[in-house]
Amino acid sequence: MKSVKAFLMLAIATILTFTVSARELNIVPQPTYINIEETGDYVVTAKTRVILDVAHPNPAYRFVEDLSHIYGVMKVAKRGKGITLSVDNSLHNEGYTITTTAEGIAIVGGSEAGMYYGLQTLRQIIITNEGRVPYGVIRDEPSFDYRGAHLDVSRHFFSVADVKRYIDILAAHKLNRLHWHLTDDQGWRIEIKAYPELIDKGSMRKETLIGHGLEPKWWDGEPYGGYYTQAEIRDIVEYASSRYITIIPEIEMPGHSQAALHALPWLGCQEQDVEVWTMWGVTPEVLCAGKESTYTFLENVLKEVIDLFPSELIHIGGDECPKDRWKECEHCQAMMKAQGLENEEELQGYLVTRIEKFLNGHGRRIIGWDEILEGGVTPTATVMAWRGAKIGAYAAEHGHEVVMVPLPICYFDFYQTESREGEGLHIGGHINFEKVYSWDPFEGISEEARKNIIGVQCNLWSEYLNNLKMVEIQLLPRLGALSEVQWSVDRRNEDTIRQKMESMRKFYDAYGWHYAPYYFEGRK
Ligand code: ACM
Ligand code: ZN
Numbered sequence: 001m002k003s004v005k006a007f008l009m010l011a012i013a014t015i016l017t018f019t020v021s022a023r024e025l026n027i028v029p030q031p032t033y034i035n036i037e038e039t040g041d042y043v044v045t046a047k048t049r050v051i052l053d054v055a056h057p058n059p060a061y062r063f064v065e066d067l068s069h070i071y072g073v074m075k076v077a078k079r080g081k082g083i084t085l086s087v088d089n090s091l092h093n094e095g096y097t098i099t100t101t102a103e104g105i106a107i108v109g110g111s112e113a114g115m116y117y118g119l120q121t122l123r124q125i126i127i128t129n130e131g132r133v134p135y136g137v138i139r140d141e142p143s144f145d146y147r148g149a150h151l152d153v154s155r156h157f158f159s160v161a162d163v164k165r166y167i168d169i170l171a172a173h174k175l176n177r178l179h180w181h182l183t184d185d186q187g188w189r190i191e192i193k194a195y196p197e198l199i200d201k202g203s204m205r206k207e208t209l210i211g212h213g214l215e216p217k218w219w220d221g222e223p224y225g226g227y228y229t230q231a232e233i234r235d236i237v238e239y240a241s242s243r244y245i246t247i248i249p250e251i252e253m254p255g256h257s258q259a260a261l262h263a264l265p266w267l268g269c270q271e272q273d274v275e276v277w278t279m280w281g282v283t284p285e286v287l288c289a290g291k292e293s294t295y296t297f298l299e300n301v302l303k304e305v306i307d308l309f310p311s312e313l314i315h316i317g318g319d320e321c322p323k324d325r326w327k328e329c330e331h332c333q334a335m336m337k338a339q340g341l342e343n344e345e346e347l348q349g350y351l352v353t354r355i356e357k358f359l360n361g362h363g364r365r366i367i368g369w370d371e372i373l374e375g376g377v378t379p380t381a382t383v384m385a386w387r388g389a390k391i392g393a394y395a396a397e398h399g400h401e402v403v404m405v406p407l408p409i410c411y412f413d414f415y416q417t418e419s420r421e422g423e424g425l426h427i428g429g430h431i432n433f434e435k436v437y438s439w440d441p442f443e444g445i446s447e448e449a450r451k452n453i454i455g456v457q458c459n460l461w462s463e464y465l466n467n468l469k470m471v472e473i474q475l476l477p478r479l480g481a482l483s484e485v486q487w488s489v490d491r492r493n494e495d496t497i498r499q500k501m502e503s504m505r506k507f508y509d510a511y512g513w514h515y516a517p518y519y520f521e522g523r524k
Contacts, residue, residue: 282320
């Protein structure tokens with residue numbers, strides 16, 4: 001009899017152990033180390049106190065805010081028991097440990113950001129596990145310093161509330177950069193006080209292309225626009241910063257500038273009127289690189305940009321700049337001659353280098369799309385490798401810091417299933433969760449050059465995304481896969497990711513974030 005009872009107890013303990021372990025592992029992105037003691041859970045309730053580190057109060061308040069839909073207003077205190085927070089500078093700057101015992105949960109961050117990431121992990125456990133946090137230890141730190149997502153607000157505009165919600169989603173996946181694509185051919189979206197025309201004229205287009213075809217019926221006939229005031233931008237920068245996200249603003253130059261050319265025609269080689277573009281793709285209308293007035297314009301814009309954005313890196317675009325206009329422009333040709341430049345690619349290099357010097361003089365550094373390599377830019381420029389991982393490898397081997405965003409892996413505007421069934425209209429391509437998850441950002445890069453790969457980012461181009469719900473569906477759940485590449489590249493596990501994403505799905509539901517169903521349905 002005794003042995004039957006013992007057997008039953010052992011069986012129950014085994015089941016419990018399995019349950020506890022299984023649920024405990026469901027953290028995305030995967031932490032470095034998890035050790036669970038199978039002896040019980042600390043249960044977080046509405047009465048649990050959050051004991052802040054007085055020198056670093058922000059993470060505690062963010063945490064309480066992020067759980068308010070479950071717990072109401074949790075009490076934040078300066079001392080006592082509950083969830084305690086502190087900093088230990090000996091940890092990785094963005095790393096943390098979580099130690100859970102019957103006494104409470106102690107989170108130690110390598111910095112305030114580390115503390116915040118520890119709280120993100122705790123939030124996932126609480127939400128997906130009914131507040132039960134197993135006793136044990138979690139230690140964690142990120143693989144990459146730069147963990148980004150891009151958002152194109154030119155092709156379609158997203159409100160301040162939308163951008164904040166986007167930031168919330170990034171923060172929950174432990175991303176720390178938002179690359180904000182603020183200007184392009186189809187709309188200028190940032191208020192620049194020196195040139196009010198940029199928003200008065202450049203933020204509106206006549207209509208929007210809603211199909212892939214070119215017949216007139218494919219345009220919607222509706223004027224479309226939007227922009228952020230400088231006060232709104234400051235508000236968003238502050239919102240992101242309190243979630244440990246640096247916003248990298250992008251001001252496109254010298255291509256992808258037709259909206260600016262509409263506002264200020266003297267920026268072009270021919271100074272003729274052009275409309276804010278109503279096509280998607282690459283327009284020949286670009287900034288004149290020969291006239292001094294263009295450089296003055298760019299510097300005046302960037303002066304306001306650096307006043308608004310504390311980011312050390314400022315994105316200067318640089319992609320897809322056709323040289324047709326420059327070839328026929330007396331100013332551009334004169335500039336090439338005066339500077340001893342062999343061809344128009346070198347003229348672009350001259351522009352980029354001049355702007356780089358200007359920004360360096362203001363304590364900032366440039367990042368640009370990988371075409372900036374073609375004009376002979378020096379390794380002081382950070383390269384965003386989009387035209388393929390090989391270009392990223394080339395840049396890294398040549399001493400540039402590189403953010404990997406290669407086609408097609410990082411293009412989250414692409415379709416998510418082969419059949420495209422039920423997906424609506426998108427730009428093209430095909431990238432599913434599995435492809436993102438199994439991507440090796442170091443492929444083909446020497447051991448020596450790997451240190452130059454500072455990070456990874458997904459790009460959300462918005463030609464066919466005209467509301468935030470659509471953006472979220474393109475972002476999730478693929479961001480779950482990308483966040484493991486960014487945060488835990490060497491800790492990915494094909495065997496457990498599906499179970500973890502099922503848990504993440506509960507987390508997304510808790511916040512009402514939209515996600516694509518395909519991965520969960522087994523559709524590739
Ligand atoms: C890009 O996708 N044109 C950078
Ligand atoms: Zn010109």
